[in-house]
Amino acid sequence: MKRLGDFLNMESFDLALLEEVWSEQDFQHLRQKLLPTYPAAHYFRSGIIGSGLCVFSKHPIQEFTQHVYTLNGYPYMIHHGDWFCGKAVGLLVLHLSGLVLNVYVTHLHAEYNRQKDIYLTHRVAQAWELAQFIHHTSKKADVVLLCGDLNLHPKDLGCRLLKEWTGLHDAYLETRDFKGSEEGCTMVPENCYVNQRELEPFPFGIRIDYVLYKAVSGFYISCKTLRTTTGHDPHSGSPLSDHEALMATLCVRHSPPQHTPSPTHGPEGSQLISVLKEAWRELDLGVAQARWWATFASYVIGLGLLLLAFLCALAAGGGVREVAILLWTPSVGLLLGAGAVYLFHMQEAKGLSGARAELQHVLGRAREAQDSGPESQPALLLGQQEGDGTEEQ
C-alpha cells in the first residue's frame, strides 16, 4: 500500500480506479497519503467483505452511486469468497471542461477453472447487469469510461455482450501507441504473485482487465497511449499487484456527429442479435440448473423430515434410544442445510430469469429493427449507443 501510494502520487493521474482493496483501513491510509494529489476519493461499500472498489480523482466528483450485482457466486463456496464480497459496479459523474463524464469501475466474479467454470452463468448475468446499468445511467453523459477487472477474456461471451450492448470500445484494440506486456495481458507469468500453473495454457498470460470507452455523437474519443506494467514494480523489484496496471491517456474532441467512429466490425445488428441469443441460451441453461438444485434440495428436505419423524418414533419407543438421539443432530443439520440450499437456488433462478427476460426483450427489439429493413437498423444501434431510440415509435 505504501509503494502503491508513492506510485500513484508520482504518476499524478487524473483518475485512479482500484479493485480488490478489501480493507477499508487500506483505503483510508491511501486516501490520507494521496490527498494532496487526488483531493477526491470514494470507497464503495457492499456485501460482507466489501466490493473492493475505490477511486481517487484529481477533479471533483459531482455524484456517485453503486449497483450491487444480484448474482455473485455461491455462499457455500467459502474458499472462493466472491459471494461474501458483494461485487458491484461503482459510478462516478465528473464534469470536466464542460463535458459530463460517467466513469464506471467494477470487478466481476473470478474464474477459478476455465475448463469447468461453474460461475460462467453468473459472470454472464453480471456482464448483462453491468451493461444495463451503464445503458440506463449514462443517457445524458457525453463520455463513458469503464475500467476494471472483468475476469473475462476479450472473446468471452460476457465481454462481447457488454461491448455490443453498450457500444464501448476497447482501448487496447483502438490505440496506436501501446507499450507494455505482450498482447496487452494483465495477468502475466512474469508476475511473481501469479499462479504459474493456471497460466500454463497461455504463454503470454491473459487479458482480463480493461479500459473501455465511448463518446456520444458530437464528441470523438480516442486512446492516445496505453501502457501496462510488465510483472514488476515500474521502479523497484516486486510487483505492486498480481494484475498489471493499465494506464491510458484518452483524448476527447468535439466533432461533427458523422465523425463518430463507426464500429470496427461487420454488420452490427446481426452481431448484436447473435451475442444476445448466445447469452440468452447461457442464462436459460443457468435457470434450468438453478431449478434442478432447488428441486434436489426440496427432495432432501422431504427425506430429512421423514428421517426425523422416524428417529423421534424410535426415541419414544425406547430400545435404540441412544442411537436415535445421536442421529438427531446430523438429520436436523441436513434439513437446515437443504433448506438454505433450496432458498438460495430459488433466488438464483429468479435472478437469472429476470436477466433472461430483459435479454429477450432487447433481442425482440433488435430483431424487429432488423426485419424492418437495413435503414432502421443503424437507428436502433445509434439509439442504443446514444441512449435514445425514439425511432422505434
Added chain:
Amino acid sequence: MKRLGDFLNMESFDLALLEEVWSEQDFQHLRQKLLPTYPAAHYFRSGIIGSGLCVFSKHPIQEFTQHVYTLNGYPYMIHHGDWFCGKAVGLLVLHLSGLVLNVYVTHLHAEYNRQKDIYLTHRVAQAWELAQFIHHTSKKADVVLLCGDLNLHPKDLGCRLLKEWTGLHDAYLETRDFKGSEEGCTMVPENCYVNQRELEPFPFGIRIDYVLYKAVSGFYISCKTLRTTTGHDPHSGSPLSDHEALMATLCVRHSPPQHTPSPTHGPEGSQLISVLKEAWRELDLGVAQARWWATFASYVIGLGLLLLAFLCALAAGGGVREVAILLWTPSVGLLLGAGAVYLFHMQEAKGLSGARAELQHVLGRAREAQDSGPESQPALLLGQQEGDGTEEQ
C-alpha cells in the same frame, strides 16, 4: 384475479402498475386475459418469492430493467417475509407521442409496528436507493412517473427524502379534481381485508400508496383527475385488494422553460439540507446498531466455541458423556446461528454506510451551493431536478 382482470379490461388504462402479485402464475393468467387491451406486460423477478411487481401497458415498452434494494429487512423475521421477497424498483421506458417517459414501480418494506418500527432505517435506505436510482436513470427522460406502495406516510422521513431529492410531485396534493376515500387514504377501515386494530390511531385510514411525477424543463405535467376506490369493488361487493387503487389522469404539455411549476414549499435548498441531515442521522444510527449486533454475535461465537471445547473435553474424559453429547447439538446450532447473524449484520452495516456516504456527499454539495449564495442555489436544485448540474464546476 379474475375480477381484477375484468376491472382492468373494462377501465382500459394506458398503464396499470401492480404490486404484491406474488405468484407468477397469477401474472401469467392476468397477462392472457389482458392481452387484447394491454399488449405489453412485464413481471419483475427477484428474491426468493419475487418482487411482486408487474406492469400492463397499452403502449409498447421500449426498455425495462430493475434494481433490487440492498437492504430489505431480516431473514430471521420469517413471519414478516419481506426479506424473502427481494423488494425492488422496476423501470420501464416508454415513448409516447415523441416524449420519453420513465415509469418506476416499487414496493418498499412494510411497517409492522409504527410505535416501535425496527425497519425504519431499512425503509429510509430503500427510499434513498430509490431516489438515487431515479436520479441516475432518468436524466434523459422528459417525464418521470413513480407509482407504488411506499409504506410511508406523506410526512415520513423516507417520503420527504424521496420527494426532495428527485423533485417529484404528489398527484394527490397537486390535483384539483380528487374523488375517493377521505384524505386520499389508500388503506381505509372500510376495507374488509384491512386489520382494523392497526388503523385505530387513524380514523380515516392511512395514505401510503402514491402517484408521483415530474417533467423536465420545457414540459409541464399536471394531474387532471385522481380517483381512489373506497374499500369496495367499484362494481360488486368485496374489494379487489387490501389497498385502495389509485387512478390518475395526467396531462403533459409543452411549455416554455420558465413555466415549469416551482416547488410548492418554502426555501428549497435549506429544506433539502435538513431532510438529508435527518436521513443521515437515521442511517448513522442504523450503522451503529448493525455493528452492535455483529459485535454481539461475535461474542456469542466465542462463547459457543468455548462451550464446544468444554463439551468435547467432557465427552473424551468419560463420566457425564451422555449429557455432553446431548448438549453438543444446541451448541453447534448456537455457533452456526450466531455466525449467520454476524455475517448478516456485517453486510447490513456495509450497505447502510454505503448509503450514508452517498447522502453525505449530496449534503456536502447542497451546503456548498447554499454557502456560495442564493444565486447558485436554484441552479443546484434545477440541476438535480433536470439531472444536470454543470454549475458546480
